[in-house]
Amino acid sequence: MNWRRGLYSLLWQAATPLIRHYLKKRSRKAPAYLLHWDERFGQTCQAQATGAIWIHAVSVGETRAALPLIQAIRRQWPDAPLLLTQMTPTGRDTACQLYPDAEVRYLPYDYPAAVRDFLLAYQPRFGVLMETELWPNLLHAARQQGVPVFLANARLSEKSLRGYRRIQGLIGPALLDLTAIAAQSQEDAERLQQLAAVSPKICGNTKYDFTPPASMQVLASQFRQRIGTRQVFICASTRDGEEALILQAWQQADTGRALLLLVPRHPERFDSVASLAIDMGFAVQRRSDGAHVADATGVWLGDSMGELFAYYGCADVAFVGGSLLPLGGQNLIEPASLGLPVLFGPSMFNFAEASQLALQAGAAQQVVDAHALVSQAVALLHDAQRRQMMSAAALAFTAAHRGASQRIVDMLRQYLPS
Numbered sequence: 001m002n003w004r005r006g007l008y009s010l011l012w013q014a015a016t017p018l019i020r021h022y023l024k025k026r027s028r029k030a031p032a033y034l035l036h037w038d039e040r041f042g043q044t045c046q047a048q049a050t051g052a053i054w055i056h057a058v059s060v061g062e063t064r065a066a067l068p069l070i071q072a073i074r075r076q077w078p079d080a081p082l083l084l085t086q087m088t089p090t091g092r093d094t095a096c097q098l099y100p101d102a103e104v105r106y107l108p109y110d111y112p113a114a115v116r117d118f119l120l121a122y123q124p125r126f127g128v129l130m131e132t133e134l135w136p137n138l139l140h141a142a143r144q145q146g147v148p149v150f151l152a153n154a155r156l157s158e159k160s161l162r163g164y165r166r167i168q169g170l171i172g173p174a175l176l177d178l179t180a181i182a183a184q185s186q187e188d189a190e191r192l193q194q195l196a197a198v199s200p201k202i203c204g205n206t207k208y209d210f211t212p213p214a215s216m217q218v219l220a221s222q223f224r225q226r227i228g229t230r231q232v233f234i235c236a237s238t239r240d241g242e243e244a245l246i247l248q249a250w251q252q253a254d255t256g257r258a259l260l261l262l263v264p265r266h267p268e269r270f271d272s273v274a275s276l277a278i279d280m281g282f283a284v285q286r287r288s289d290g291a292h293v294a295d296a297t298g299v300w301l302g303d304s305m306g307e308l309f310a311y312y313g314c315a316d317v318a319f320v321g322g323s324l325l326p327l328g329g330q331n332l333i334e335p336a337s338l339g340l341p342v343l344f345g346p347s348m349f350n351f352a353e354a355s356q357l358a359l360q361a362g363a364a365q366q367v368v369d370a371h372a373l374v375s376q377a378v379a380l381l382h383d384a385q386r387r388q389m390m391s392a393a394a395l396a397f398t399a400a401h402r403g404a405s406q407r408i409v410d411m412l413r414q415y416l417p418s
Contacts, residue, residue, distance in 0.1 A: 002173070004167075004169045004170045004173075005136050005137065005140065005170060005173070008110075008136060008137070008170055009110075009111070009112050009137060012109065012110060012111050013111070016041075019109065023037070023040075026268075029268030029269075030089060030266075030267065030268040032089035032092075032093075033089060035089070036092075036105070036106055039105050039106040039108065040106050040108060040109060041108065041109065041111070041114065042108035042109070042111055042113065042114020042115070042117055042118060045117050045118050045120075045121035045122070046121065047083075047103070047121045047122045047123075048081075048103045049081040049083075049103065050121075050122060050123040051080065051081065051123055051124070051125050052080060052081040052082055052083035052103065052122060052124050052125065053073060053077060053080045053081070053082055053083070053124065053125050053126060053128075054083040054084075054085065054122065054124035054125075054126070054127040054128070055069075055070060055073075055082070055083070055084050055085070055127075055128050055130065056084075056085045056086075056107055056127065056128070056129045056130060056133055057084065057085075057086060057091060057095070057130040057131075058086060058087045058088065058091060058130070058131075058133055059086065059087065059088040059090060059091040060088070060090045060091050060094045060305075061330070061331055062091070062130040062131050062153075063084075063086060063091050063094045063095050063098065063130075064094065064098070064207075064210060064331075064334075065130060065131070065153055065205075065206050065207045065210065065331075066084075066128075066130050066153075066206070067098055067210055068206050068209030068210050068211070068404075068405040069128070069130075069152060069153070069206045069209075069404075069405040069408055069409070070082070070099070071405070072405040072406050072408070072409045073128075073409055073412070075409075076409050076412075076413065077125075080125055081102075081103070082099060082101070082102035082103070083102065083103050083105075083122055083124060084099055084102050084103070084104045084105075085104075085105055085106060085107035086104070086106060086107070087106065087107060090266070090267065090305060092104060092105075092106065093305055093306070094305070094306055097306045107135075107138075110135040110136065110137045110138055111137065112137045112141070115135070115137050115138040115141050116141045116145075119138075119141055119142060119145050119147055120145065123147075124147055125416075126147065126148040126149065126150065126179075126412070126416060127142060127147060127148070127149040127150070128149075128150050128151075128152045128412075129149060129150070129151050129152065130152055130153050131152075131153050131154060131155055132151075132154060132155060132156055132160065133151075134151075134164075134171055134174050134175065135174070136170055136171070136173065136174040136177075139174045139177035139178060140173075140174070140177055142177065143177040148179040148415060148416060149177070149178055149179055150178065150179055150180050150181070150182065150408075150411075150412060150415075151178050151180075151181040151182065152182045152203075152206070152408050153182065153184060153203075153205060153206050153207075153404070153408075154181050154182060154183045154184060154188060154192060154200065155183070155184045155185075155188045155205075155350075156188050156191040156192055156195075157191075157328070157349045157350060157352065158191070158349070159328075159349055160191075161191045161194065161195070164195055165194075165195070168195060168196070171195055171196075172195055172196035173196075175192070175195055175196050175197045175198075176196060176197075176198065178197075179415050180200075180201065180411060180412075180414075180415050181197055181198075181200040181201065182200070182201050182202075182203040182404075182407070182408045182411055183200040183201065183202050183203065184202075184203075184204060184205045184353065184404075185202065185204075185205075185353045186202055187352075187353065188200070188202075188353075189201075189202050201407075201411050203404050203407040203408045203411060204401060204403060204404030204407060205333070205353075205354065205401065205404050206404045206405045206408070207331055207333040207334070207354075208333055208337070208398055208401040208402045208403075208404060209402050209403070209404060209405045210333075210334070210337065212309040212313070212337075212338070213309075216307070216309040216310045216313065217310075217313060219307060219310035219313075220309070220310040220311075220312075220313025220314045221313075221314075222310075223287075223310055223311065223313070223314035224313075224314040225292075226291070226292045226293050227259060227292075227293045227300070227314060228292070228293065228295075230257050230258065230259045230293075230295075231257070231258045231259070231316045231317075231381045232258070232259050232261050232300075232314060232315040232316050232317075233255075233258055233259070233260055233261065233315065233316065233317050233318075233319070233377045233378075233381065234261040234263065234302075234311055234312060234315035234317070234318050234319065234335075235260070235261070235262050235263070235319045235321060236263045236302075236308060236311060236312065236318060236319065236320060236321055236330070236335070237263065237264075237265040237308070237320060237321040237322060237330040237331070238262060238263065238264050238265060238273075238321035238322070239264075239265055239266075239321055239322045239325060239327055240269065241325055242321055242322075242324045242325060242370075243262060243264065243273050243276060243277070244276060245324055245369070245370035246260075246262070246319075246324075246370050246373065246374070247260075247276065247277055247280050247282065247299070248280070248370065249370040249371045249373065249374040250298075250374050251280065251281070251282075252371070252374075253371075253374045253375065253378055254378070255374075255378055256378075256381075257295075258378070258381055259293065259297065259298070259299075259300055260298060260299045260300070261299075261300045261302060261311060261314075261315060262277070262299055262300070262301050262302065263301075263302035263308065263311050264302075265321060265322065265330065267303070267305055270286075270301065270303040273301060274286060274301050274303070277298075277299045277301070282298040282299045283296050283297045283298050283299070284297065284298070284299045284300075284301060285297045285299075285300050285301070286300075286301045286303045287300065287301065287302050287303050287304050287307075288303050288304060308334065309334065309338070312334060312335045312338050312340060313338060315335075315340060316340075316380075316381060316387065317340065317341050317343065317377050317380045317381060317387070318335035318340040318341070318342050318343065319342075319343045319344065319373060319377065320332045320335065320342060320343070320344045322347070322350075323344040323345035323346065323347050323348050324345035324346075324347070324369065324370055324373070325345075325347065326347045327347055328347055328348065328349045328350035328351075329344060329345075329347055329348035329349070329350050329351045329355065330350075330351070331351065332344055332348075332351055332354060332355060332358055332364060333351075333354055333398060335394075336358060336363050336364065336394040336395075336397055336398050337394075337395075337398040338394075339391040339392070339394050339395045340391065340394060341363070341364070341365075341380055341386075341387050341390035341391060341394065342358060342363060342364040342365075342390075342394065343364065343365055343366075343367055343373055343376055343377060343380075344364060344366055344367070345366070345367055345368075345369070345373065346366065346367075346368055346369075348366075357397065357401070358394070358397055361393050361394075361396065361397035361400075362389065362390060362393040363390060363393040363394035363396075363397040363398075364390075364394070365390075
């Protein structure tokens with residue numbers, strides 16, 4: 001073990017009490033953080049099947065983005081079992097919903113013994129890490145055990161590059177332990193190469209390939225029946241601090257009968273967002289009450305997980321959260337793929353290429369703050385012709401960038417036995 005990875009491993013050991021404290025703290029609002037600790041800390045590795053194709057997707061967004069890739073992988077290797085690992089309870093729950101026939105568990109933290117035992121127990125045929133999951137001990141153990149591991153849908157922002165450069169002596173060898181890398185864009189590939197990645201292949205973004213399950217279309221119709229004829233402005237995947245800005249701007253605008261649909265990104269915040277809206281004087285209903293949306297209701301709270309496409313499907317205009325504050329934005333491809341006009345704020349560094357392409361295509365509009373957001377949303381709700389033009393542009397934009405999943409599978413085939 002080189003000294004950098006040795007020091008890194010010692011830091012993991014030293015941080016263990018802090019990690020346990022963090023999980024307990026998170027569990028106060030999200031009790032699921034207390035479950036399956038044995039998996040997180042590598043205390044048990046009892047595989048349901050060995051020789052599985054292993055996909056690691058850290059949370060909800062990566063887990064959904066993996067779906068079209070997993071479908072393409074299964075077409076290529078139909079008889080192989082599937083192992084899915086995550087790092088968050090919401091990611092784990094999403095995986096259980098989307099892949100009921102797969103084994104789903106947490107990936108152990110990057111303790112040398114824990115990741116070594118994980119790989120020994122499961123003996124995966126190969127592994128695919130979604131986006132930018134670089135665990136030095138895991139990748140070193142995989143190389144030692146002869147497990148090919150690929151980085152797929154890889155992206156690296158300028159901000160992340162600056163952070164990784166500070167530990168390049170640790171990350172560079174980890175990148176070299178990968179069998180191959182499928183980058184989302186030329187820019188992502190160039191940044192990865194600056195960290196020592198060898199010839200990343202540009203395959204595109206699997207998020208463009210995602211097709212909502214038929215069940216989501218049915219649920220969207222049910223939501224629309226509950227709402228009635230009112231127009232709907234959805235603010236999806238919102239983060240802490242954004243709801244207050246949006247609600248204040250919505251309160252000050254002339255929104256007519258339009259319904260504001262809020263879908264916070266994290267379930268532990270559902271109650272606090274509902275309380276915030278009520279305290280501000282809004283009549284609030286929750287998706288979980290199962291009732292029709294009353295005419296007097298101003299805010300409908302999407303307090304459920306795994307139903308984002310159904311929420312988008314019942315809306316007229318969409319805002320993608322995480323972008324009003326300097327958080328890097330969320331996935332704008334999902335609403336665009338349903339033909340929704342998309343609005344987002346000034347911070348989209350996590351989806352830099354997709355946001356620029358959407359703007360160039362006329363599928364989206366960027367706003368500077370919450371007041372501009374509500375102003376543009378109301379204008380779109382009043383302008384059916386403009387909504388239709390943006391809808392057509394959104395559908396054309398997403399259709400033009402599909403195919404990444406199959407390109408990644410073609411790359412995998414180049415490095416794996418027949």
